[in-house]
Amino acid sequence: MRQFFLSLLEVLEVFAVALVSIYLVYTFIAQPFRVEGSSMEPNFSGGDYLVVDEISYRFRNPERGEVVVLHNPTNEAEFFIKRIVGLPGEEVVIRGNEIYIDGELIEEEYLPLDLTLKENYVFQLNNSQYFMMGDNRSQSYDSRNWGPLMREGIVGVVRARVWPVMTLENYEDNG
Numbered sequence: 001m002r003q004f005f006l007s008l009l010e011v012l013e014v015f016a017v018a019l020v021s022i023y024l025v026y027t028f029i030a031q032p033f034r035v036e037g038s039s040m041e042p043n044f045s046g047g048d049y050l051v052v053d054e055i056s057y058r059f060r061n062p063e064r065g066e067v068v069v070l071h072n073p074t075n076e077a078e079f080f081i082k083r084i085v086g087l088p089g090e091e092v093v094i095r096g097n098e099i100y101i102d103g104e105l106i107e108e109e110y111l112p113l114d115l116t117l118k119e120n121y122v123f124q125l126n127n128s129q130y131f132m133m134g135d136n137r138s139q140s141y142d143s144r145n146w147g148p149l150m151r152e153g154i155v156g157v158v159r160a161r162v163w164p165v166m167t168l169e170n171y172e173d174n175g
Contacts, residue, residue, distance in 0.1 A: 032162065033069050033079060039134030039141065040067070040081050042112055049163040050081070054156035062087075062130060062151075064106070067158040070132065073146045079155065082142055083110070086123065086131025088151075094121040094144070097137075110135055123148060130154065 035048040044050070044067070052069045062068060062084050072078035085099060085106075086092035093100040097115050099108065117137055121144055125131060129148035134140025143149060 033081070033158075035081055038139045039136050040083075041136040041139070043067070043110055043135050044081060044158075044161070047164075048161055050158050051160045051162055052156040053159045056157055057154060062154055062157070064101075065108075065110075068132075069155045069158065070149060071153045071155065073149060073153060080132075080141075081158065082132035082134055082140070084130055085133045085143075086125050086129075086148070088125055088127045088129055090125050090131075092121070092123040092125065092131045094119055096120075112136065119144070 033050045033052050035044050035050065036046055038046060050069075064084055064087055066084050067081060068084060070080050070082060072080050086101060090101050091103075093103075094117075096119065097111075097117050099106050112135070115137055123131055123143070125148050128151045130151065131143045132149050133142045133144070
């Protein structure tokens, strides 16, 4: 009987260590997120499951072009997935499909080829603001609507798509 209890205690100990480890990873290092909506198509679609790295930005600043998960600036309980377009201190000028940062046109190879926008915006970012946009610009609720995002609003950088698994065939179909 004593052997049974020792074995049971050992199983419970392993289970407790596993739960604490999962909690710590989930809370401080990485989290799964599910994409909802079409604002990041064709690169990410509704139903995609992503792994978001929450620790990297504790050691370095976010960079232009990175896809991040952020708190919705108008509802902290909601999360968005967007791409970083403008960095702190920069001037972001949008003219149709083109984006100029401090007067220089930036290349955005990740955008859909059939993008046609007729918008004009100018944003001057302060030293803790980022300008966020979805890749599907005509369907994205982003910094053009709610303004620049404060650094604290960024949850983490997207590291991987877990589901659906991206095969070479899927990748070629998505451009």
